[in-house]
Amino acid sequence: MRITPRQSKIPVGISQCAMGDPVRYNGGHKHSKVCTQLLSQCFEYVPLCPEVAIGLGIPRKPIHLLVDKAGEPVDAVRVVGVEDASVDVTAPLRDYADSVVPQLERVRGYILMQNSPSCGLRGVRRYLDNGHGIDSEGVGLFALRLRHHFPHLPMEEVGRLNNSELRENFLTRVFAYDAWFRYVEGEEGNVIWSESERMPSRIARIIDFYTAYKYLLLAHNQEATRELGRVLADSKSMSEDALALAVRGRIMQILSRPASRKDRTNALMHSQGHLKAFLDRREKAELQQLIEEYRLGRKPLSAVLTLLRHYLPRSPNGFIHSQVLLAAEPAELGLCDFH
Numbered sequence: 001m002r003i004t005p006r007q008s009k010i011p012v013g014i015s016q017c018a019m020g021d022p023v024r025y026n027g028g029h030k031h032s033k034v035c036t037q038l039l040s041q042c043f044e045y046v047p048l049c050p051e052v053a054i055g056l057g058i059p060r061k062p063i064h065l066l067v068d069k070a071g072e073p074v075d076a077v078r079v080v081g082v083e084d085a086s087v088d089v090t091a092p093l094r095d096y097a098d099s100v101v102p103q104l105e106r107v108r109g110y111i112l113m114q115n116s117p118s119c120g121l122r123g124v125r126r127y128l129d130n131g132h133g134i135d136s137e138g139v140g141l142f143a144l145r146l147r148h149h150f151p152h153l154p155m156e157e158v159g160r161l162n163n164s165e166l167r168e169n170f171l172t173r174v175f176a177y178d179a180w181f182r183y184v185e186g187e188e189g190n191v192i193w194s195e196s197e198r199m200p201s202r203i204a205r206i207i208d209f210y211t212a213y214k215y216l217l218l219a220h221n222q223e224a225t226r227e228l229g230r231v232l233a234d235s236k237s238m239s240e241d242a243l244a245l246a247v248r249g250r251i252m253q254i255l256s257r258p259a260s261r262k263d264r265t266n267a268l269m270h271s272q273g274h275l276k277a278f279l280d281r282r283e284k285a286e287l288q289q290l291i292e293e294y295r296l297g298r299k300p301l302s303a304v305l306t307l308l309r310h311y312l313p314r315s316p317n318g319f320i321h322s323q324v325l326l327a328a329e330p331a332e333l334g335l336c337d338f339h
């Protein structure tokens, strides 16, 4: 089994101001070139501005998160006017977020504007009703409802995508989440089954998916990957739907931790192990040396992957051919700076 790359752009939600649209409270925007010029090569955006959508207008009076005291849970907030706390838009914002759920069923990632009482994903400033800032533990209400409705959906803040490592991690998660729906849930867009092949059962597809992602998951978190393997070994104790949800959640959780050089080296060594029998002594030594140089930070990951892929056709082993770790995305799209 091989998870094929998508032939079309992946639908991804985005805070509308990041697209350069003047929808902010002050009539401005927060255009992100990383989003509109780089990531747009593989994303088809679904831009939404929750505050405009609930009728606050442009320009509008600013709003912020209000709590009764420090340490309140993230969902114990109200969203009110900065100047006039009697202007309470908590219910309209929540209702709007709930109303767009059907529209967002098709998105495979969401990019949110940081520090916003509506869209901020983490660390949003919270205030007491006397106007004093009390902490930065808030999450924008729209983002919070998104997380509630789509607990495994890859989300990231616009500003953090300027960092190549975080960008690569977001892409990896979006690609995985999208591949899950195409492969496991049988959505359109996967071309792995030719006319002569029959689609495997859903349980078989879940196991196939884990198998194809195994080395990539190992590169992110070895212990959690082994634990997931144990969950799958015990799959008969769960219903099919419960198993699918558990496996998808664990996979997205594992991928949310950026891959370390040490764990990546380990996954590369495993890959090398599958090819050793097909290499002569000089080739083996060269590959071994390259992996070691990567481990020491002297060579880029792309150099090792290129050589592994060069030797891949020699092996008849379906497992190693299926490995997403060795596939050509997203680094080859030029969107990530693997190091």
Ligand code: SF4
Binding pocket: 015, 016, 017, 018, 023, 024, 025, 048, 049, 050, 051, 052, 113, 116, 118, 119
């Ligand atoms: S952060 Fe969200 S609510 Fe604020 S302007 Fe941007 S899209 Fe609209």
